[in-house]
Amino acid sequence: DAGKSGYDHYMLKEINEQPTALRECFRGRLDELTGRVKLSELGNLEPNGIVTFVACGTSYHAAMVGTRLLQERGIPAQAFLASEFNLDTVPINPESVVVGVTQSGETADTMRALREANSVGATTVAVTNVVGSSAARETDEVLYIRAGPEISVAATKTFASQQAALTMLATVLSGQRSRELVQELRAVPDQIQSVLDTSSAREIAETYHGSDAYFFIGRGYHYPVALEGALKMKEITYTHAEGFAAGELKHGPLALVSADTPVFAIVTGDGRLAEKTIGNIKEVEARGTPVVAVTDGQSNVERYADHVLEVPASSSVTSSIVANVQLQLVAYWTANQLGRSIDKPRNLAKSVTVE
Ligand code: G6P
Secondary structure (H helix, E strand, O other), X not given: OHHHOOOOOHHHHHHHOHHHHHHHHHOOOEEOOOOEEOOOOOOOOOOOOOEEEEEOHHHHHHHHHHHHHHHHOOOOEEEEEHHHOOOXXXXXXXXXXXXXXXXXXXXXXXXXXXXXXXXXXXXXEEEEOOOXXXXXXXXXXXXXXXXXXXXXXXXXXXXXXXXXXXXXXXXXXXXXXXXXXXXXXXXXXXXXXXXXXXXXHHHHHHHHOOOOEEEEEEOOOHHHHHHHHHHHHHHHHOOEEEEEEHHHHHHOHHHHOOOOXXXXXXXOOOOHHHHHHHHHHHHHHOOOOOEXXXXXXXXXXXXXXXXXXXXXXXXXXXXXXXXXXXXXXXXXXXHHHOOOOOOOOOOOOOOOOOO
């Protein structure tokens, strides 16, 4: 218990450690004057063809973020669940760059995928938290996320640090220089702190902890965060939860919504994606389903939501890192209401070393 620093659970401690973890992730890597990102431990990576990410669980959601970050910068990229990756169906050659995203650096599925990539001479990269882990040892290049030890089985701070590290990696791979992005990244720890200080996630959990199911929707960078919000919820509350691309709601999931299935919608900015997600929210609301909007107040989503979880305004990638913290807190307080074994959920392990 001494290691919990006064928190009831490691998970809550680790959620609260995110500002510190991110400052550590950025330390010495961001140059505000030039807008450059420096990842000195990485060699000269020159992606030729499609950059392929492999990962499992929460790390796969980070890999989806990484994929979009590269695609937006003109570098073709794809993400595979490591268990679904194999050389028979994914053309990998000595020119390829394969990035394994793995907190522990020991996940069997991810290690198998990286070893297969090594076997054909691809350049492999590990994005990991653990110095000296199998992933760190067996890949050509390593990018450490520097989140510090994570004890709770449900990954929290390591996801934020993976998102941050992959944002920096995408910047380096594309040769991008952006003072704006560097400043936005620098602002994330304080933004997370303000969410931690003011979040009403606990009240939301008190209201909805008896629900039949929870749904999470988002577009763009908020889509992997919707998947992650649902994964956190199911891991520690043992209640059915699913994340959807907001636009897919009408293609099936809408049949599931009722007054007992709150929908969490992540909506930031006031652009087209926000507008479209608000359209999806209206469809949900019309069916008497409670809607919780995670928003920066830039759109008029409040008008259609029963509750609001606020995040500071920022660009979509950094706001998705911050929005995720609200969802972590909702999952934590819901599991707390239900009296679950939060740090060690039934049937789950921190690191899965079998395929
Ligand atoms: C396990 C953990 C998850 C984690 C996944 C991948 O299933 O319970 O929280 O996301 O492994 O772990 P990794 O260490 O590869 O990121």
